[in-house]
Amino acid sequence: MPTLFILLRKELKAFFLNPFGWVILAAVVVANGVGISTAMKGFLDTPSQDSLIFVTFHSPVFWFWFLFIFPLITMRSFAEEERSGTLETLLTAPVRTWQVVLSKYLAAFLFYLFLWLPTLVQFHIFDWIAELPDSWTPGEVVGTYAILILMGMAFTAVGCFASALTSSQIIAGLLTICFLMILFFVGYVPVIWGGAFQGVGLFHYISCQEHLALFAKGFVDTRPVIYYPTLTFVILFLTYQLVDYRRWKR
Template sequence: MLAIFRKEINSFFSSLIGYLVIGVFLLVMGLFLFVFPDTSLLNFGYASLGPFFTLAPNVLTFIIPAICMRAFAEERQTGSIELLVTRPLRDYEIVFGKFLACLTLVLIAFLPTVLYYVTLYQLGSPVGNIDAGGTIGSYLGLVFLASAFVAIGLFASSLTSNQIVSFLLALALSFFLYFGFSLLAGLPLFYLSGAGLIESLGMQEHFHSLGRGLIDSRDVVYFLSLTAFFLLLTVISLERRKW
């Protein structure tokens, strides 16, 4: 598993992929949070990272499928997947190694955003007037959200040898699981009853719950279960090649 992890990390940073992903994420977030007046933290009126945690899932919905689309699709296309699965590695070790590598790249992209918190901490009146608990909970929520998106991206990549198809499939699944249930809950059919239950099936509700600063075990179990489910599907998809 560690060999796969190191191989994937090296492939990210021996090419432009890793730097491009980190650069695009920080550039997009920087433009929205400090340049565009409608979403600028400097015009928000009080010290809060709310706009960042509102925008970040939208950006990750596109960036993470782009990171993961080559994980298995490229190896299927080049035929190297056959060599990979015949190595003395279990399928779950291959999947988990790639999962950790992709998630690590996303977490590295998150690290510079801590400067946003430091900036607002200093700009607060008085200094330090910022909801630290809510910020920590939201960052934890972003980590869980990223892990779920990565698992979905790996599953999509394991189904096809076409990277574009992999990207679009992962994008559609991620979009639906994050936004879809909230949109369904808003339909008149569920307006009077069942809306809360339907909304609780989506990632957006659990992400917002963590952002309130109270770490609820139900939210943690939800994200861990969703991540494990798609990783399991990815392992099964790999094992089907041996049948």
């Protein structure tokens, strides 16, 4: 375990001591601010009973920037070290493959969680300035951020896997966004084809849009709680096998 913590600290420094990490944070803050402003304008044009958090995260604006977080925070994980040759040095050191994979994944996931801290303040700014009560319930806040954490677990793993497939950061980023777009559009299959075909339940089960909409209303479904950690484990296992193959191939 000490080795894992040493590797994890090294990976975290790559985020927090690098200007690029703070640029990502600033981009997320700006993007979420745009989403909140868009949602508030929507309330002005068309009053709604939905909460500000639900409308903000249940819009195309949110999904556009949300999916692009993961290639940005994971494309360097393995690809950059493979390109520079430091991955070979790391894999020949007295560390285990699972420690390398897990440290890179945990660092990216912890940084992902860090990105959401300012958004909690953003939702309160308007209420503090206008001296109005919160336009959401505690259940909606907990549900929304719970599903963002669950989706982040799996999507970060997808990014790490894509980064392990290539030595190019650009290709790793493109692969990540392609994989995530597939997962995203799979949720629209019942909308496009209707719900009368066999197996439609599977598409509802893996639809990240439905998961976010449900949790953002304060309803907790146990299926995503099982689905995303399972998907995370499977993808990390594949990443481990890929990196381990490269290790022994050398």
